[in-house]
Every structure is written in C-alpha cells, then in structure tokens.
Amino acid sequence: MKKFGLIGEKLGHSYSPLIHSKFGDYEYELCEAKEEELEALLKKEEYGGFNITIPYKKTVLKLCDEISDTARAIGSVNTIIRSEDGKLKGYNTDYDGFIYLLKAAKIDVKGMKCMVLGSGGASLTVQTVLADMGASEIVIISRKGENNYENINRHFDSEIIVNTTPVGMYPGNGRTPVNLDDFKNCRGVVDLIYNPNKTKLVLDAMAKSLPATGGLAMLVAQAKESSEFFQNKKIEDEEIENAIDEVRSETLNAILIGMPGAGKTLLGKEIADRMGREFVDIDDMIVEHEGMSIPEIFEKKGESYFRKVETEMLEQACVKTGLVIATGGGIVKKKLNYNIIKQNGVVIWIKRDLDKLETDGRPLSQSMPLDQMYEERKDAYSYWSDFFINNNEERE
Ligand SMILES: Nc1ncnc2c1ncn2[C@@H]1O[C@H](COP(=O)(O)OP(=O)(O)OP(=O)(O)O)[C@@H](O)[C@H]1O
Ligand SMILES: O=C(O)C1=C[C@@H](O)[C@@H](O)[C@H](O)C1
Ligand SMILES: [Mg+2]
Structure with a gap:
C-alpha cells in the first residue's frame, strides 16, 4: 500500500494520522511545507495521495491536473489522489464533513443570518454549505476584507457564528476571535478547531447555554471520505462515530x-x-x-x-x-x-x-x-x- 500525507504549513496540532489509522492500514505522514515546496512534494511518487490543510487549500487548485465539480465550485481542495497514470485529481471532502458536523450538533442554519470568521479554504467550503442549507444571509469577516474586525458591530445581529480561523487553536489555546457578549441574537456557535477539544469560543457559548460544537466530528467525517478515495473502497458511516469516540478517549x-x-x-x-x-x-x-x-x-x-x-x-x-x-x-x-x-x-x-x-x-x-x-x-x-x-x- 502506498503512503499518504497531510500537507500544511504547521501541523503540530493535527489528529489526522491518528484518525486515518482507524480507517485503514496505510502510512499517513505529516508533511509540513512552505509554499514554494508544494509542487515538488505533490510530485513525489511514493505518496498515493494527500490531505491539504491551512493555508494551501486554494493554492493547490492550480497544481492539480483535474478537479472534482464540488471542489471547483467551492474553490478549495483538501484531498488529492495520484491516479495510475500519475495525474493529480483534487477533491473536497470538507463539504460533507461540515454538513455532518452541523447535523451532529443539531445546529439548523436554515433562514439564519450566519457570520463566518475567516476567508481561507475552509471558509469557502463553509460558505457553500451554509448557502446550500438555506442560510438567509452569510457575512464573511476577515482581517482585511470589507467586513472586518474593526466594523464587526454592523453584524452583531448574526444568529450563527462559524469560526474558520486558527485563533484559539493549539498552541494558541485560550484565545477567541470574537466576544460573544456582543451577539445578543446568537443561536449557535461552530468552531472548526478540534485541538483543543473545546476552544474559548465554544466554552463561552456553552456558558450561555447556546448550542455549540468544536470541529472534531467534521475532521473525522472528512477523513473518512478522504480515506475512501485513498483506499478506493466504501467505509460505513457508523465508522465515523466509532472513530470520534476513540479519538476522544485517546486524547x-x-x-x-x-x-x-x-x-x-x-x-x-x-x-x-x-x-x-x-x-x-x-x-x-x-x-x-x-x-x-x-x-x-x-x-x-x-x-x-x-x-x-x-x-x-x-x-x-x-x-x-x-x-x-x-x-x-x-x-x-x-x-x-x-x-x-x-x-x-x-x-x-x-x-x-x-x-x-x-x-x-x-x-x-x-x-x-x-x-x-x-x-x-x-x-x-x-x-x-x-x-x-x-x-x-x-x-x-
Ligand atoms: N482509599 C484510600 N485508602 C487508603 N488511603 C487513602 C485512600 N485514598 C487516599 N488515601 C491516602 O490519603 C492521603 C491523601 O491522598 P492523596 O495525596 O492522593 O490526596 P490528594 O487528593 O492528592 O490531596 P491534595 O489535594 O493535597 O493533593 C495519602 O496518604 C493516601 O495514601
Ligand atoms: O488538521 C488536519 O489534520 C486537517 C484539517 C482539515 O483541513 C482537513 O480538511 C484536512 O484533511 C486535515
Ligand atoms: Mg495530590
């Protein structure tokens, strides 16, 4: 069996090797890389495929030979497979992972004004899912965009908040991108961060008795779908819950x-x-x-x-x-x-x-x-x- 790898800039926080070990008997390595190293890394034939994470999910689009319809529509790739003829095909499994997370946390976004913090590859996927699931309005807050942290008060009426930034992620535990006290209409909080298990943002929401979730279920659900591509075989959905339980009890x-x-x-x-x-x-x-x-x-x-x-x-x-x-x-x-x-x-x-x-x-x-x-x-x-x-x- 070929080996697989996770490509990102900093990967010390990642549970992906642990999760992939639950889905199949293949090697899965962390490959920290700088942007200029990406092309050479993707060409290494000892890897049958990759997961891609922050900050390269948009960058790798131009390095793939083919891109799935979903990944192209979203503009973000988190899974790449090398086919028999050496061609690289990019997919997006975060899309289904995010849907799984919303359902698991029983957070319904239909008709809601949703605020998405961050504008990277994961944000693009989240925006697409929120639109597909009927959100009434989607506002993107980024450091340099039209809607930013200086004028965020325009959107204090947001009902669902989704954090796609790494603010609060290990080793930067204890930080939060927004002060939840400002969001009086908030009805649910989703943080894609899974390490720590509960970020400050999630703990703040729980203290207000709001529905809130960290990102572990999304990570596991997207990994399951990536693993199906890696191994070219179907893995039952029950395996997602089993893997979540095992990862929780081990970490x-x-x-x-x-x-x-x-x-x-x-x-x-x-x-x-x-x-x-x-x-x-x-x-x-x-x-x-x-x-x-x-x-x-x-x-x-x-x-x-x-x-x-x-x-x-x-x-x-x-x-x-x-x-x-x-x-x-x-x-x-x-x-x-x-x-x-x-x-x-x-x-x-x-x-x-x-x-x-x-x-x-x-x-x-x-x-x-x-x-x-x-x-x-x-x-x-x-x-x-x-x-x-x-x-x-x-x-x-
Ligand atoms: N079930 C038990 N049977 C016999 N001795 C016990 C039992 N539980 C605790 N002890 C003894 O009581 C003493 C205090 O236990 P320990 O040091 O584990 O408490 P602790 O909760 O860690 O206290 P601290 O808050 O001061 O750290 C020790 O001498 C320990 O061996
Ligand atoms: O942190 C991780 O290990 C990952 C996070 C997400 O970007 C996933 O899309 C990626 O496959 C793995
Ligand atoms: Mg003690």
Whole structure:
C-alpha cells in the first residue's frame, strides 16, 4: 500500500494520522511545507495521495491536473489522489464533513443570518454549505476584507457564528476571535478547531447555554471520505462515530479534582498506570518550579502567589492531551481555571468522607475546619466535574 500525507504549513496540532489509522492500514505522514515546496512534494511518487490543510487549500487548485465539480465550485481542495497514470485529481471532502458536523450538533442554519470568521479554504467550503442549507444571509469577516474586525458591530445581529480561523487553536489555546457578549441574537456557535477539544469560543457559548460544537466530528467525517478515495473502497458511516469516540478517549485528559487529601494523587497514579498514560500532578509541578515545598510557598509567599503559579502550571499541563492530571484541592477557587481544565478534559470529582481526609502538609486544611471548606467548595466541585468516584474504601 502506498503512503499518504497531510500537507500544511504547521501541523503540530493535527489528529489526522491518528484518525486515518482507524480507517485503514496505510502510512499517513505529516508533511509540513512552505509554499514554494508544494509542487515538488505533490510530485513525489511514493505518496498515493494527500490531505491539504491551512493555508494551501486554494493554492493547490492550480497544481492539480483535474478537479472534482464540488471542489471547483467551492474553490478549495483538501484531498488529492495520484491516479495510475500519475495525474493529480483534487477533491473536497470538507463539504460533507461540515454538513455532518452541523447535523451532529443539531445546529439548523436554515433562514439564519450566519457570520463566518475567516476567508481561507475552509471558509469557502463553509460558505457553500451554509448557502446550500438555506442560510438567509452569510457575512464573511476577515482581517482585511470589507467586513472586518474593526466594523464587526454592523453584524452583531448574526444568529450563527462559524469560526474558520486558527485563533484559539493549539498552541494558541485560550484565545477567541470574537466576544460573544456582543451577539445578543446568537443561536449557535461552530468552531472548526478540534485541538483543543473545546476552544474559548465554544466554552463561552456553552456558558450561555447556546448550542455549540468544536470541529472534531467534521475532521473525522472528512477523513473518512478522504480515506475512501485513498483506499478506493466504501467505509460505513457508523465508522465515523466509532472513530470520534476513540479519538476522544485517546486524547482527552482525565483531570481529578476534589478536597485536599481525598486521594487525587493516589488514584490518579493508579488510573494512569492502568491506562498506560503519563501522570502529571499539578502540586509536584509547582514544587519543582518554585524549588520549595507547598507549606513553604504558603508561608514565604502567601496563597495568592501560590494560586498564580498553580494556574500557570495548570495551563502548561492542560494544553497537552492524553494525560491523567491530579490537581490540588483549591483549583476550583479560581474561576479562570475552569476553562483551562475544560478545554481538553474529562473532569472527575474524587469524593472521600471528611473524617478520613489527610491534613498533614496541607496548610489550608490545617487553617480552617474541613466541613467549612467543603461547604465553600462543594457546588464548584459538582459543577466543574463530569462525574464522581467515591474513594471511601480502604486501599492500602
Ligand atoms: N482509599 C484510600 N485508602 C487508603 N488511603 C487513602 C485512600 N485514598 C487516599 N488515601 C491516602 O490519603 C492521603 C491523601 O491522598 P492523596 O495525596 O492522593 O490526596 P490528594 O487528593 O492528592 O490531596 P491534595 O489535594 O493535597 O493533593 C495519602 O496518604 C493516601 O495514601
Ligand atoms: O488538521 C488536519 O489534520 C486537517 C484539517 C482539515 O483541513 C482537513 O480538511 C484536512 O484533511 C486535515
Ligand atoms: Mg495530590
């Protein structure tokens, strides 16, 4: 079997090799390339075909020998196949991928005023789908276009917002292209970014109880169709959901929260061992970073300094994927930590009866009654977590 590749400018964020490994038994490589290298790369015969991503989906049109009707109509190619006679044929599988995403997220664009952020190849595909699905108006916001971020207030009445820019994408996590507070009529948010799993834009929409989705389902659905071209065989649609589930379970961090001494570190290590994952303890990161024990940091620098370093360490750990992360008990004291944890995390609340909690080496647990601390924090532990584990059985 020939090998295949993903061509783009920067590819450190891509899950495509992982996803393609679910659809077939072929090699799939990341090929970072500069624009002037594209032509030579496409000619390399060891590759049976390619996916194309930011910023080359428009550029490669002129390098293909043939282009499918859909890709030509949209003006964007994300899949290229080398035929037996060496000719390169360009397709667009993002079109079906975006339709799949809208349906999966139950976001109906019919009759809606839609704002598309960004004007690259992915934006062209999104615009075509929105028009085909009956959007009443489609506004494109780009840095230099007629509608831009300076005069975006003209379109604060948009009902659906679709982000096709890389703003907020790994490693630039935590950024958002627009402030959702400005869009009072907003009825749905779609971010094509899939790493992180939930961008700031998506988390902001969820905080307002708006329907919102990241781009993983689109990525997987377009990859399935590309893989059908690569292998010249049909793959059933059920495979898309299976692959999404597998990618989520392999990439999301398992993040443990709960009272000091509840067993986050103990259980975190055990979970990581059993899953064959790397374990990270935020408290250990802080101690290493500061070169002091936690009681010493509290004593010499105070709690607010400790919290500042804790947030920095949390940010470093949570932009990564596939980890088991034990936090300190006070992580929920700072609202800012919520988005950091949620972007790539499944959050597990470790519960243990208060009279069983270890307080040694834990300055806050020694400075106030544990039932008072629990009262102050229990609603946050509950709201921040996706599920809980009872850790009352003796383990040692
Ligand atoms: N189920 C259990 N059985 C016996 N001992 C336990 C159990 N759970 C936790 N412990 C013990 O309680 C102590 C505290 O556990 P651990 O350090 O894992 O808590 P933590 O939640 O990480 O605390 P912190 O918030 O301070 O980091 C440890 O000595 C641990 O071995
Ligand atoms: O990030 C990625 O791996 C990709 C993103 C989209 O552009 C897709 O169209 C492309 O096939 C792969
Ligand atoms: Mg711990």
